[in-house]
Amino acid sequence: MTMWGVLADLLTIGIGVAISPLAIVAVILMATSGKGRSNGTAFVLGCYVWAVAFVSVLALLGRAAGSDEAGSGTHVTIDVVEIVLGLVLAALAVMQWRRRNHNETPKWMSALDGFNAWQAFVLGVLISGPLSPKDLPLLIAAGGRISQASLVWNEFLIVILIFGLMGILAVTVPWLISVISPSKVEARLSGMRDWLVSNHSVIMTILFLILGAKLIGSGVADLVS
Template identity: 65%
Template sequence: MLSLLGDILTLGIGVAISPLAIVAVILMATSGKGRTNGTAFVLGCYTLAVLLVGALVLIGRASGSDEADSGANITVDALEILLGVGLLALAVHQWSKRSEVEPPKWLMGLDQLTIGKAFLLGVLLSGPLSPKDVPLLIAASGRISQAHLPAQEVIPVILLFGLIGISAVAVPWLISVIAPGSVERRLTGARSWLLANHSVVMTVLFVILGFKLIGSGIADLAG
């Protein structure tokens, strides 16, 4: 189980580094809604990651992807390479947008969200609205489904992977819960930096993770 966690750790960190999601939590925290909307948002991110990865792992294992020479196993490796190529394409696209400094309009309306909408936003930003997270979650699902582990060990791996994936957004949320009086002082600088450098951060992340997935997929197919 530990070797599998080590294998998917990079993917989990890649999911965690989501500048706009982090900024969203910071804005909720600095508006005084970190304990309510911030909590719902983080739970939304976690729920999507765990349910999506869990469902894909279930499908993969049912099709025999944990058998080394099976067609399903080879398909997972080929898909991983394709996802890596997709991330490299996203890197090129993101780099072309690096001069855009205007934050998304939806960030400005976060203080009007209800708890339910904050939860839904967390689900959307960690899934359908994220060009990065869905490929990474699919790749992690493939890795987990290929592992020769009993079901009782696979479930904790999925839950732990989900926690790794929300680790970055959990930091400003924790600050808003533990020390709400110092939220503005501690998080304003980070919010400004993330908004200003979002495209560059995402470009670098896409390149690193893209080559990671391509390399892992090729190594598995060759081995």
């Protein structure tokens, strides 16, 4: 598969990583508190650095184990793991749907006003992977997919960097608004913030279902091909 073919294969996963309501709300809260330029920048960088570093490590480990050789034990194992991750996301969809009437704002959001840039960076790292039931399985699946592709090293690096950019597209929008038009941030973003908080559970349910089906389908298709 070519580099562009790999990126096309990763597009759904990248969009799934990007659509993170709580991460978007966090950036909006930083922007509306007047810290969009400093803390918002640090937060977005945290999201990007974590995705690139985590996926790179997994992809390198996979390639070192021979996952880029079709039919190898490691290649098959990654496909099985992808199917399992898809089933996990499907289960999370059910759990999220059951919580659809509980849309209270997370307590950590009330502390954002007191964050400095370093704390915002760490929050970006945590919310985009280690503490995200959606993003962690997707990043694991992306690392496995990239490791299975027969790419030369420069293409390997470019794919990971572009995938990282896919994952921060949504949080970049409110950050850009805070940089370009800081005086109009509240008017432009407050409605989006309230809507995302109110509909968080429904959004996540749909995402879990779509992404779970994507991972299961990709894993099965690769196994039987």
